[in-house]
Amino acid sequence: xxxxxxxxxxxxxxxxxxxxxxxxxxxxxxxxxxxxxxxxxxxxxxxxxxxxxxxxxxxxxxxxxxxxxxxxxxxxxxxxxxxxxxxxxxxxxxxxxxxxxxxxxxxxxxxxxxxxxxxxxxxxxxxxxxxxxxxxxxxxxxxxxxxxxxxxxxxxxxxxxxxxxxxxxxxxxxxxxxxxxxxxxxxxxxxxxxxxxxxxxxxxxxxxxxxxxxxxxxxxxxxxxxxxxxxxxxxxxxxxxxxxxxxxxxxxxxxxxxxxxxxxxxxxxxxxxxxxxxxxxxxxxxxxxxxxxxxxxxxxxxxxxxxxxxxxxxxxxxxxxxxxxxxxxxxxxxxxxxxxxxxxxxxxxxxxxxxxxxxxxxxxxxxxxxxxxxxxxxxxxxxxxxxxxxxxxxxxxxxxxxxxxxxxxxxxxxxxxxxxxxxxxxxxxxxxxxxxxxxxxxxxxxxxxxxxxxxxxxxxxxxxxxxxxxxxxxxxxxx
Numbered sequence: 001x002x003x004x005x006x007x008x009x010x011x012x013x014x015x016x017x018x019x020x021x022x023x024x025x026x027x028x029x030x031x032x033x034x035x036x037x038x039x040x041x042x043x044x045x046x047x048x049x050x051x052x053x054x055x056x057x058x059x060x061x062x063x064x065x066x067x068x069x070x071x072x073x074x075x076x077x078x079x080x081x082x083x084x085x086x087x088x089x090x091x092x093x094x095x096x097x098x099x100x101x102x103x104x105x106x107x108x109x110x111x112x113x114x115x116x117x118x119x120x121x122x123x124x125x126x127x128x129x130x131x132x133x134x135x136x137x138x139x140x141x142x143x144x145x146x147x148x149x150x151x152x153x154x155x156x157x158x159x160x161x162x163x164x165x166x167x168x169x170x171x172x173x174x175x176x177x178x179x180x181x182x183x184x185x186x187x188x189x190x191x192x193x194x195x196x197x198x199x200x201x202x203x204x205x206x207x208x209x210x211x212x213x214x215x216x217x218x219x220x221x222x223x224x225x226x227x228x229x230x231x232x233x234x235x236x237x238x239x240x241x242x243x244x245x246x247x248x249x250x251x252x253x254x255x256x257x258x259x260x261x262x263x264x265x266x267x268x269x270x271x272x273x274x275x276x277x278x279x280x281x282x283x284x285x286x287x288x289x290x291x292x293x294x295x296x297x298x299x300x301x302x303x304x305x306x307x308x309x310x311x312x313x314x315x316x317x318x319x320x321x322x323x324x325x326x327x328x329x330x331x332x333x334x335x336x337x338x339x340x341x342x343x344x345x346x347x348x349x350x351x352x353x354x355x356x357x358x359x360x361x362x363x364x365x366x367x368x369x370x371x372x373x374x375x376x377x378x379x380x381x382x383x384x385x386x387x388x389x390x391x392x393x394x395x396x397x398x399x400x401x402x403x404x405x406x407x408x409x410x411x412x413x414x415x416x417x418x419x420x421x422x423x424x425x426x427x428x429x430x431x432x433x434x435x436x437x438x439x440x441x442x443x444x445x446x447x448x449x450x451x452x453x454x455x456x457x458x459x460x461x462x463x464x465x466x467x468x469x470x471x472x473x474x475x476x477x478x479x
Contacts, residue, residue, distance in 0.1 A: 013272055013293075019146055019149050020148075020271045020272055021268045034160055034164075036321070039254060042167075047249075047253055048237075050173075051237050052238065052241060054178075057181070060103065063223070064126065064130060065096065065130045066099050066219055067219035067225070068215060068219050069092075071218045075214075076138070077141045088211065089138065089198065089201050090201070090202050091208065094202070099130075107122070121175065121178040121179070124182050128185040128186050131185075135188065139195070150191070155184040162176075163176045163179070222357050222360060222361070224361055228364035231368040232367070235372065236390065240379060252327070252384050252387055254324045258334075259335055262342075265301070273293070278349075278352070281354065286410065291411075296461055297342070298415060302422035302426060303457050305339050306450045309429050310433075313331075313433055313438055330384050330385060331433070334391055337392035337394070340399045347399065347403060371390060374393060375387065385434070
């Protein structure tokens with residue numbers, strides 16, 4: 001029980017992880033199993049076009065959001081003074097509105113000289129995305145984690161319902177997907193505003209230069225991080241379209257959706273871990289707590305990836321449209337990249353807790369440039385597998401950089417032996433799929449063995465969670 005001692009002192013980590021899991025699992029489950037529908041009704045070129053437009057929306061939302069959402073979360077979380085909270089919220093919301101006005105003016109001027117396809121859809125999507133995203137961070141800062149999770153499920157349900165209706169009953173295809181995004185983000189804002197009542201707290205008179213500077217001093221170094229996410233996760237779509245065509249972008253988009261389950265696991269844990277990391281940063285025994293948590297997280301992420309690699313091929317070979325089946329061969333490196341994406345976010349939370357956003361800025365700037373160079377050379381030379389390899393290499397390099405630099409802040413002990421073993425085993429399991437020699441029989445055998453391996457490797461974690469669930473059931477029955 002030694003490695004769980006500190007976790008027992010932080011039950012909110014387990015509780016919040018379960019809350020975020022329910023919300024994210026519900027939304028990802030719905031979108032995951034809508035893939036056969038989308039791949040049936042949308043040609044690879046149409047899906048690739050939607051991916052490219054959505055990529056632009058994500059980048060613009062990141063840039064014009066100014067990362068004020070992260071600043072709100074960091075400064076409001078744990079703040080007890082109501083007036084200070086209102087000042088922080090007022091400055092963040094009004095600052096975001098000014099930025100969005102600048103965005104609209106800029107894109108309309110650009111569209112006047114160079115026609116932008118789907119311009120109106122992009123403008124509306126960016127506005128509702130930036131605002132709804134800010135509201136989700138406010139919900140987390142207020143520790144309304146249940147409302148945050150519910151908003152994710154509602155958002156996905158609305159997106160699916162709207163896009164499904166428009167695709168089935170109109171001639172819209174790419175437009176249907178974009179209208180689904182707009183409807184979903186608008187619903188998130190309305191739901192969270194109903195639950196949180198943020199707007200009545202916004203006061204124009206509370207805006208101050210000093211507060212705005214304080215927020216921007218924290219937020220602006222993080223702005224390249226969102227641009228980095230775009231570069232690392234989505235910029236490859238442009239290189240793929242340029243070198244291989246929109247059809248290839250559609251296939252790789254499906255591969256990314258298949259690997260999204262790993263990203264969802266990382267997101268769930270990171271949402272809970274960031275809150276715990278901030279609140280326990282100045283606590284005694286912090287280094288042991290961080291080290292034990294990373295040890296458990298490392299085992300869990302690697303073993304989940306090991307299961308998903310054969311499981312994806314075994315299941316989705318039979319339900320994807322034939323034109324998308326090749327996407328399966330690109331998932332192993334995406335899964336491994338997602339593992340280091342999770343590790344990187346674990347360490348990123350440490351830097352955010354220490355309010356050291358400069359190190360994140362330099363690390364992500366360097367890795368962003370590395371990603372662009374790798375995408376150019378590897379996609380042009382190795383095709384879609386080059387895009388998967390770039391995703392993996394980028395997050396591995398960034399995690400390694402953050403590990404080396406983190407020793408000035410905290411001493412996190414990495415379990416080197418088990419880490420090396422799991423890393424090597426992951427490549428061994430991936431090899432048959434990467435070289436195209438896998439088949440349902442070998443995948444079924446590997447899957448069976450790896451499920452057993454998962455429970456052996458994570459036996460203490462499984463036992464701990466089982467005991468918590470049993471305890472919760474007993475408490476419910478006693479009421």
